[in-house]
Amino acid sequence: MTATSADSKRVGGVERPPRLRPRRSYFGWIGILPFLLFSTAFLLGPAAILFFRSFQSNEGGFTLANYQQLTDPQVLQSYGLSLRISFVTALVGGVFGFLLAWAVIFGGLPRFFRSLLTTFSGVASNFAGVPLAAAFIFTLGRIGLVTALFGFFGLELYDTDFSLYNFWGLTVVYMFFQFPLMVLTITPALEGLKREWREASENLGASSWEYWRYIALPVLMPSVLGTIILLFGNAFGAHATAYALTGGTLRLATILIGAQISGDVLQNQGLGYAVAMGMVVIMGLSIAVYTVLQRRAERWLG
Amino acid sequence: MTVTAPPVVLEAPSAHPDSEIKAGQGSKIFAWLIIVAGILYFFTPLVATGERAFRAIGGVFSFEAFRRILTDPGFVDTFGASVINAVLTIVVSLLVIVPTAYWVTLKVPKLRSVIEFITLLPFVIPAVVLVFGLIRMYSRPPLAILSSRESTRVVLICAYAALSFPYMYRSVDNGLRSINVRTLTEAAQSLGASWPTILWRVIFPNLRVALLSGALLTFAIVIGELTVALYLGQQTFGPYMANLVRNFVAEPAALTILSFGLTWGAMGLISYLTRRKPGRRRLRRQAVGAR
Amino acid sequence: MKRTMTLLAVFALLIAACSGDATTTTTAAGGGDTTTTAAAGGEMDALIAAAQAEGTITTIALPRDWCNYGGVIDTFTEKYGLEYNGLAPDAGSADELEAIRANQGSSGPQAPDVVDIGLAFGPDAKDEGLLQPYMVSTWDSIPEDAKDAEGYWYGDYYGVLAFEVNADAVDNVPQDWADLLNPEYNGQIALAGDPRVSAQAISAVFAAGLANGGSLDDPEGAAQAGLEFWAEVAAAGNLVPVIAESGTVASGETPISIRWTYNGLANRDANAEIAAIEVVVPASGRYAGVYVQGISAFAPQPNAAKLWMEFLYSDEGQNLWLDGYCHPIRYENLIAADAVPQDKLDRLPDVTGAVFPSLEQIGAASEVITTQWDAVVGVNVGG
Numbered sequence: 001m002t003a004t005s006a007d008s009k010r011v012g013g014v015e016r017p018p019r020l021r022p023r024r025s026y027f028g029w030i031g032i033l034p035f036l037l038f039s040t041a042f043l044l045g046p047a048a049i050l051f052f053r054s055f056q057s058n059e060g061g062f063t064l065a066n067y068q069q070l071t072d073p074q075v076l077q078s079y080g081l082s083l084r085i086s087f088v089t090a091l092v093g094g095v096f097g098f099l100l101a102w103a104v105i106f107g108g109l110p111r112f113f114r115s116l117l118t119t120f121s122g123v124a125s126n127f128a129g130v131p132l133a134a135a136f137i138f139t140l141g142r143i144g145l146v147t148a149l150f151g152f153f154g155l156e157l158y159d160t161d162f163s164l165y166n167f168w169g170l171t172v173v174y175m176f177f178q179f180p181l182m183v184l185t186i187t188p189a190l191e192g193l194k195r196e197w198r199e200a201s202e203n204l205g206a207s208s209w210e211y212w213r214y215i216a217l218p219v220l221m222p223s224v225l226g227t228i229i230l231l232f233g234n235a236f237g238a239h240a241t242a243y244a245l246t247g248g249t250l251r252l253a254t255i256l257i258g259a260q261i262s263g264d265v266l267q268n269q270g271l272g273y274a275v276a277m278g279m280v281v282i283m284g285l286s287i288a289v290y291t292v293l294q295r296r297a298e299r300w301l302g
Numbered sequence: 303m304t305v306t307a308p309p310v311v312l313e314a315p316s317a318h319p320d321s322e323i324k325a326g327q328g329s330k331i332f333a334w335l336i337i338v339a340g341i342l343y344f345f346t347p348l349v350a351t352g353e354r355a356f357r358a359i360g361g362v363f364s365f366e367a368f369r370r371i372l373t374d375p376g377f378v379d380t381f382g383a384s385v386i387n388a389v390l391t392i393v394v395s396l397l398v399i400v401p402t403a404y405w406v407t408l409k410v411p412k413l414r415s416v417i418e419f420i421t422l423l424p425f426v427i428p429a430v431v432l433v434f435g436l437i438r439m440y441s442r443p444p445l446a447i448l449s450s451r452e453s454t455r456v457v458l459i460c461a462y463a464a465l466s467f468p469y470m471y472r473s474v475d476n477g478l479r480s481i482n483v484r485t486l487t488e489a490a491q492s493l494g495a496s497w498p499t500i501l502w503r504v505i506f507p508n509l510r511v512a513l514l515s516g517a518l519l520t521f522a523i524v525i526g527e528l529t530v531a532l533y534l535g536q537q538t539f540g541p542y543m544a545n546l547v548r549n550f551v552a553e554p555a556a557l558t559i560l561s562f563g564l565t566w567g568a569m570g571l572i573s574y575l576t577r578r579k580p581g582r583r584r585l586r587r588q589a590v591g592a593r
Numbered sequence: 594m595k596r597t598m599t600l601l602a603v604f605a606l607l608i609a610a611c612s613g614d615a616t617t618t619t620t621a622a623g624g625g626d627t628t629t630t631a632a633a634g635g636e637m638d639a640l641i642a643a644a645q646a647e648g649t650i651t652t653i654a655l656p657r658d659w660c661n662y663g664g665v666i667d668t669f670t671e672k673y674g675l676e677y678n679g680l681a682p683d684a685g686s687a688d689e690l691e692a693i694r695a696n697q698g699s700s701g702p703q704a705p706d707v708v709d710i711g712l713a714f715g716p717d718a719k720d721e722g723l724l725q726p727y728m729v730s731t732w733d734s735i736p737e738d739a740k741d742a743e744g745y746w747y748g749d750y751y752g753v754l755a756f757e758v759n760a761d762a763v764d765n766v767p768q769d770w771a772d773l774l775n776p777e778y779n780g781q782i783a784l785a786g787d788p789r790v791s792a793q794a795i796s797a798v799f800a801a802g803l804a805n806g807g808s809l810d811d812p813e814g815a816a817q818a819g820l821e822f823w824a825e826v827a828a829a830g831n832l833v834p835v836i837a838e839s840g841t842v843a844s845g846e847t848p849i850s851i852r853w854t855y856n857g858l859a860n861r862d863a864n865a866e867i868a869a870i871e872v873v874v875p876a877s878g879r880y881a882g883v884y885v886q887g888i889s890a891f892a893p894q895p896n897a898a899k900l901w902m903e904f905l906y907s908d909e910g911q912n913l914w915l916d917g918y919c920h921p922i923r924y925e926n927l928i929a930a931d932a933v934p935q936d937k938l939d940r941l942p943d944v945t946g947a948v949f950p951s952l953e954q955i956g957a958a959s960e961v962i963t964t965q966w967d968a969v970v971g972v973n974v975g976g
Contacts, residue, residue, distance in 0.1 A: 031405030032413060038398050039420050042457075042464040046435025047427045074967070099336045107333025117340075119569040122518030123562055124344060125469075126526050130544070131558040134840075135347035138354050138555070141846055142780060142833075145350040158780065165834050176344070184519055185472050188512035192480020208326055223476040229422075230472045237425030240528075247836030248787035251967075257428055262688050263790040269687070279426040284419055291415045354844075430688065434695040441699030448701040532681045533692060535651075535702045545656075545682060554840065 050280070054273035066274035075256065075275060079282070082236055082253040085167065089174040090231040096175075097182020097231075098224065105190050118187065121180030128177050129240030136173045136245070140164045165246050173245060174238065178231050185230060189223035221297035229290045233283060253279055348562065354555035367556035376542055381525075381561070384539035385568065387459055388524035392517045394463040395470045400513070403474045404505055407483050421467040429529035436461060437533065454534050462524050469519035477512025514576055518569050525565055637730070640903065641673060643896035649676040650897040653692055653705040654684040658839075658859050660750055661917025668913060669904050675897055678702055686710040686792075693723045693889045706898040708887050711792045713955055715746035715885045724887040727899055729906040734926040738951065739883055746887040749905060750919040752853035753944040754793075754800045754880045757837075757860065760869040762848035769876040770804040770822070773849075779830045783837035783847035785856070788823075788970075789963045796882050797851040798823055798966075799958045803948065804878020812954040816961035820969040827970050843868045853882060854942050858918040872942060879947035883922070908932045920944070 057063040069075060104114040127135075139146050140157075141164055147157045163169055193216055201211040217224075239254035248255050253275055260272030355367050371377050406414050424432075440447040440457055448454050486508065490500045506513070528540035543561065546553050644650075650669075657663030670677050680703065681688065689708045696704035710718065718724050719741060726744035739748030758766045763781065767773055773782060786794035798819040799812075805822050807815025826832045835841065837850035843864035850857075857872035864870065886905065888898045904910045908930075911921035915937050927933050950958070 028405075028410035028413065031409060032402055032417065035398055035402040035417065035420075038460070039464065039467075042436070042460045043420070043423060043427070043432075043467075045439050046432050047423070049435050049438065050427065050431055096336075096340075100340050103333035103336040106329070107336070108330040109333055109337060113337065115570070115573055118514075119518070119566055119573050120344070122522055122569040123565045125519055126522030127562065129526070129528070131351075131554070131561075132347075134554065135351045135558065137846060138350035139347045143845055145353060146346060176347070179340070179343075181469075181519070184515040185469070185476060187515055188473060188477040188509070189480050191511050192477070208329055223479055226418075226472055226475060230468055233422045233425035233468060239428070243836075246834055247783075248790065249834035254428070258430075259787065259790040261428065262430055262685050262691075273431075276426065276428060276431065280423070283422055283426045287415055287419050287422065291418075430691070434691055437692075437695040437699070437703055441696055441701065441704070446699070448699060448703060451702055454701065454703065532684075533688075533703060535678065535680050541681075 050273050050276050054270060054277045056270045056273075058268055058270065063270070066268070066270040069268075069271050070274055070278055074251070075278075078251045078253045078256045078275070079278065081167070081251060082279075083282070085171060085174065085252070086232045086235040088171055089178050089235045090228050092171075093175055093178030093231050093235075094182050094224065094228045097179045098186055100179060101183045101186050101190055105187070117183060121183045123180075125177050125180040125184060128238065130244040132173060132176055132241050133244035136164060136169075136176075140169070140172075165249070167250065170242055170245060170250060173241060174235055178235065181231055181234060182227055185227045186220075186223060189220050189227075193219065218297070222294055225290060225293050225297060229286060232286060236279070236283065348559070351555050351558050355559050367553055368560065371546075371553060371556055371560060377557075377560075380537055380539045380542040381564065383537060384525050387455070387462065387538060388521045390459045391462040391466060391524050392520050394459060395466045395516070395520055396513065398463065399467065399470045399474055399516075400506065400509070401501060403471060403478055404483070404501065407475075407478050408487060417471070421471040424465045424468055430533070432461065433530045433533045436530075448534070451535070455536060458530065458534055458536055461530055462520075462527065465527070465530075466516075466520040466523055469523070470516040473512045473516035473519070474509060477509040480512075481508050510576065514573060517572060517576075521569065521572065522565065525561070637903070640896060640900055644894070644900040645674060647675075647894040647897045649678055649702075649894055650901050651678040651680065651702060651704060651706045651894065652709075652901075653680040653707075654682060654686075654689050654709060655679055656682040658863060659917070660855050660914050660919035661859075664916055665905070665910060665913045668909070669901065672904075673900060675900075680705055686714045690714060690718055690721075690723055693718075693891060694721075697891045699891075700893040704891065704893050705889055706892040706894050707901055708889065709749065709884055710746075710887065712748070712883045712885055712952060713792070713959070715741060715887065716952065718887060719743075719745040723890055725890045725892070725895070727888050727902060729902050731906045731923065731926075734923050735906070736922065736925075738949075739885075739922055746885045747906075748883045748922040749886045750855075750914050750921050751881045751883045751949070752855045752919055753874055753942070753947045754796055754851055754882070755854045755857055755872050755874045755942065757842055757850045757852045757857035758871045758873065759842050759845050759848035760871045762845040762868070766871050766873055767849065768873055770801050770878050773826055773831060774829055776829060776831075778849060780833055781847070782826060782831045782849045782851075783833050783835045783841070785837050785850055785852045787836065788966045792882065793852060795959050795962050796880055798962045799950070799955075800851075800875075800878050800880035802958075803880060804875065809948060809950055809954055812950070812957040813961050816958035817965070817969075819958075820962060820965055824970045832970075839864065842870065854944070855918040858942070874942050874944055879944060881920075881944070881947040881949045883949065912937070915941070918942075 054066055055062055055064070057065060100117065103109060104117045136144075138144055141147065142158055144164075150157050164173075197215055197219075198211060201215055206214070237254060239252070239258060242250055242252050243255055243258070248259065257272045257275050257279075260275070261269055356365070402417065406417055436457060437448060439445060447457055483505075486504055487500055490504045495504070526540055526543075527538070528544055531538040532541050532544075539561070543554075543557055546557055655662045655666070657666070666677050666679070669675070680692070684692070686708075689705065689710055692703070692705050693708065708718075708724075724745045726741075728744040729747075732740075732744070732747075735747055741747065756767055760766060763778070765772075765775075765777065767775070767778070772778075784794040784797055785791065788794040788798055799816055800819070801822040802815035802817065802819025803809070805818045807818040809815070823832065833847060835847055837847040837852070839856070839860040841847040842850050842860060845868065854872060854874065857870070861870040861872060886902065888895065888902065892898045905914075906923065908927065911923050911927060912933065914921045915933065918941065920941070921927065928938075
């Protein structure tokens with residue numbers, strides 16, 4: 001294949017010789033084959049049942065009724081609720097997590113804070129489900145520590161509109177694993193900010209704020225976006241924490257699925273699988289949106 | 303233009319790139335505020351749990367609940383088993399993800415969204431579906447791997463590696479984005495390195511921070527995982543905790559504190575063991591070509 | 594990109610196709626054992642020998658503190674020298690059946706031999722071919738309406754719904770359903786599950802309905818009455834949207850819960866150091882719930898499974914369940930034969946007048962409750 005001008009790059013004003021490109025674009029596949037095989041063996045294969053069973057009725061025959069039920073207001077509400085909590089916790093988690101990571105890396109704090117935060121984030125990132133719900137119930141539940149503390153000062157929390165067991169309560173609880181996830185995942189990107197850029201921007205008279213706004217953040221944007229979608233997916237698929245906290249009264253999509261598939265009373269398993277397939281589709285759409293945003297962000301980097 | 307100066311130094315960026323630039327006063331105060339807010343948020347629930355744990359038996363402050371757990375052989379056995387599983391999972395996950403992420407970044411960026419989609423699938427596949435799917439696939443000939451406890455453990459670890467993909471891939475991807483992969487590779491190639499050498503001696507060391515993040519996240523997942531272990535009949539920490547939590551008030555709180563502390567300690571150990579050895583000079587990165 | 598997707602899809606489809614699916618065949622696993630009944634004496638010895646040759650019994654969804662299964666397990670393993678392998682103690686009935694389905698043809702430690710499921714699941718499991726028939730030697734003393742005529746499933750124990758109350762946190766322990774509307778219980782009552790999903794919670798709604806004018810002849814009406822009752826409780830602010838468990842009752846987070854007598858009493862004993870728990874069977878609307886046993890059609894250790902059943906339905910096994918405050922299914926029979934020590938009888942709560950809804954009645958009521966709960970009781974999720 002002859003070198004085209006697209007193959008060569010202009011770097012520093014000088015043309016670099018074109019890179020050797022493999023002849024056919026299929027060659028690229030070989031590199032990801034191990035990944036594909038592994039994923040098929042331990043992820044896609046087992047999950048394929050989702051696809052097949054979603055077309056099955058309770059009696060065992062083929063049906064599209066499960067998918068039709070996806071338009072029921074109850075199901076749509078579940079999706080809506082899941083999407084809302086995922087967006088909110090991804091964004092808020094993303095912002096504050098970013099600030100936490102920034103603070104220990106660039107904030108001039110004592111050095112050991114950094115490894116403390118990193119290791120703590122490791123543990124906290126997966127602190128979920130029953131122990132997490134229990135911890136917050138111990139804190140903000142009806143007889144929780146903080147509730148009692150407020151009561152001591154005369155403010156009866158549960159006489160007001162406040163409750164741990166609603167959407168906002170769950171959001172507060174979700175943050176416990178969203179913040180650390182953001183911290184851990186964005187740290188490599190923050191690490192990669194070149195000192196030279198900071199120096200150069202200072203030499204040119206830019207303030208700290210301007211450095212971040214015009215240089216650091218744009219550079220980091222692809223990674224930030226990628227991490228936010230990770231937080232989004234994390235919240236979207238979360239089940240145990242919500243269940244432990246609200247006993248299933250907050251009808252997230254994952255809880256709806258669990259109720260249909262594993263319930264103690266005969267339900268419609270096919271519907272559960274159809275809802276799960278819906279989640280897969282939503283995840284795919286989110287990735288599409290994210291990819292578009294990603295390309296925009298990358299364009300700056302050339 | 304290629305570099306004519308001394309050979310390329312393929313060192314990782316310094317651990318604190320901005321540490322030589324003093325943080326302004328305003329920044330510092332802001333940073334402290336953030337950290338204090340974070341500490342308040344994170345530690346209050348833990349303190350509340352601890353209060354329950356100590357107050358557990360009969361409303362009197364005591365270590366009784368902790369003592370009961372630490373002397374339970376089930377605790378030590380299951381936690382130990384989970385730690386071993388976690389370490390093995392990290393290894394498998396790294397071996398699958400790092401070369402793949404590297405390849406995708408370098409050769410086939412168009413396939414990136416496909417890979418990302420697959421790595422995010424663990425979020426939307428319910429755990430029960432996954433475990434029963436695994437059982438279906440590997441219970442019968444010709445793939446009858448699930449015939450004994452030990453071989454099932456292998457399947458468990460591979461499944462855990464798959465579950466860690468979202469976190470591992472994102473960390474590694476972030477890490478790759480922050481280093482100049484293409485240039486490093488070309489430089490190494492021009493020095494005559496083969497692919498395995500490039501991966502092992504160039505890419506891996508430069509991804510240290512990213513790999514650490516991914517490893518810590520994976521470790522946490524494996525320690526706490528419940529559903530897959532449960533239905534595969536594996537005696538790991540997740541099922542043990544769930545069993546305890548079902549019935550008692552004090553022991554679960556104590557168990558939460560203990561497992562939190564132990565896991566934090568393990569993470570600290572991993573972090574310590576993988577930090578750069580002291581005494582190695584921090585070398586300035588040479589610019590390779592103009593950036 | 595399109596090629597990748599197609600290739601992936603083909604891969605996944607191939608693998609999934611090879612791994613089989615829901616339609617099952619009813620070939621029993623295990624070596625050449627075709628007995629479906631057991632007689633005393635010599636056959637019992639043969640069964641014991643065969644079971645011991647298999648060496649292990651694998652169960653699922655049997656928590657040690659549920660009906661004193663811990664005692665049952667320990668006694669069984671000691672008596673016959675078998676190893677015990679207990680899967681997923683918290684699994685629900687649907688998961689138990691899924692475990693049978695997924696493990697067809699497997700002889701590994703993940704395949705359950707026996708299941709303990711809700712009454713409603715029995716007939717469906719039989720129809721789907723997931724169970725194999727077996728009639729224990731005490732078959733005749735099991736009440737007719739609590740077992741399948743062909744021996745595929747058989748009731749094992751029952752309990753009655755009761756109020757489990759943390760007497761430290763609650764001054765006046767409620768004695769009947771109507772008491773639950775009392776404003777002094779503001780924010781204190783919780784169901785033991787999600788009423789759209791959990792059998793225990795659904796029973797609580799049905800029972801409340803029966804106590805409030807409903808009758809078994811019209812299960813839908815009773816279910817409706819139950820929903821309206823709980824709507825009133827929720828409107829009074831007494832019902833909290835948390836799932837009550839032993840832990841939450843003992844800690845005082847949910848001081849009043851509606852659970853089976855055996856769960857409440859077991860909790861009372863287990864957490865005695867932490868809180869004084871009282872279990873009160875409501876004066877009216879006494880509701881009994883039955884669980885059933887079955888042997889998996891694909892049990893890797895069928896003889897061990899049969900021996901397990903023999904043990905459970907022997908006087909000894911049934912008494913062990915009594916220790917766990919469960920009424921064993923052969924209760925009447927045991928009383929008549931004087932096979933229960935008096936002190937055990939005294940420990941049991943008084944459950945006279947408890948009704949046993951039939952499968953059809955439960956099914957009809959469940960339908961109404963699971964679909965109407967949100968609309969009628971509908972806790973406002975806010976946000």
